[in-house]
Amino acid sequence: MKTKLSIFFMAFGLSLLMTAGFIISHNIRESDTARAAAADTVSLLEATGPDEWLKELQNDENFIPDYKLNPHMDMPVVEIEGWGYVGTLEVPVLELELPVMAQWSYPGLKISPCRYSGSPYLNSLTIAAHNYESHFGKIKNLIAGDAVIFTDNDGNRFEYQVDAVEQYEAEDSQKVVENQHDLVLFTCTLGGQYRVVVQCNLNKEASQ
Numbered sequence: 001m002k003t004k005l006s007i008f009f010m011a012f013g014l015s016l017l018m019t020a021g022f023i024i025s026h027n028i029r030e031s032d033t034a035r036a037a038a039a040d041t042v043s044l045l046e047a048t049g050p051d052e053w054l055k056e057l058q059n060d061e062n063f064i065p066d067y068k069l070n071p072h073m074d075m076p077v078v079e080i081e082g083w084g085y086v087g088t089l090e091v092p093v094l095e096l097e098l099p100v101m102a103q104w105s106y107p108g109l110k111i112s113p114c115r116y117s118g119s120p121y122l123n124s125l126t127i128a129a130h131n132y133e134s135h136f137g138k139i140k141n142l143i144a145g146d147a148v149i150f151t152d153n154d155g156n157r158f159e160y161q162v163d164a165v166e167q168y169e170a171e172d173s174q175k176v177v178e179n180q181h182d183l184v185l186f187t188c189t190l191g192g193q194y195r196v197v198v199q200c201n202l203n204k205e206a207s208q
Helices: 003-050 054-058 174-179
Strands: 076-079 082-089 096-101 114-116 123-128 148-154 155-171 182-187 194-202
Touching: 003 076, 003 082, 003 096, 096 114, 114 174, 148 182, 174 194
Parallel strands: 123 182
Antiparallel strands: 076 082, 082 096, 082 148, 114 123, 148 155, 155 194, 182 194
C-alpha cells in the first residue's frame, strides 16, 4: 500500500513540475513575441509623427499645447495593424520602451500595455499590462524616485516619478481605478492572486 502511495505522489509531483514547466515555457514564448512586437510598434509610432510643423511650434517657448487649453480633449490615436495607440511609455531604469494601446482588452494586452482609464491631460492615466518580463513583469522592482515617461502621439512628454509600489489582492482591483496619483501602472503577479500597482506623480518641471 505504501509503495502504491509513494508511486502516486511521485507521479502527481512530476505532473505538477511538467505543468509548471509548460506554463513557464509558454510565458517565455509569449514574452519574446510581445517584446518583438513592442519594438516594431514603437519604431512605427516614432516614424509617424508628430508633423514637422508641430515640432517647430513646440520649440517656441510661447507655445501652448492643445491639451493645456482643453484638458478634456481626446488623446490622438495612431492605428497600426488594426490597433489604436495613444503613445509610448518609457521606464529607463528597467530599460523599457513600450507602445500603449488606446483601449484595454484581453487580446490587446497580449500585444502591448493598454490605457485602462484616464488621460495624462487630466493627471489620471492608468496603464495595465501583462506580467511578461518584456512588459510589466519587472515593475515590482521600481522604487520611489524612479522616472517614468509617457509621450503622446503629438510629442507631448509627461515625466513622472514613482511615489510608491503597492500590492493589492485581486478582488481589490477597484482600488487601482480609484487611485489619486497622476499615473498608475499595474499588472498581476504570476499566479494572478495579487495586483502590483506602481503609483507615480507628475514631475511638472520636466514635463512639457
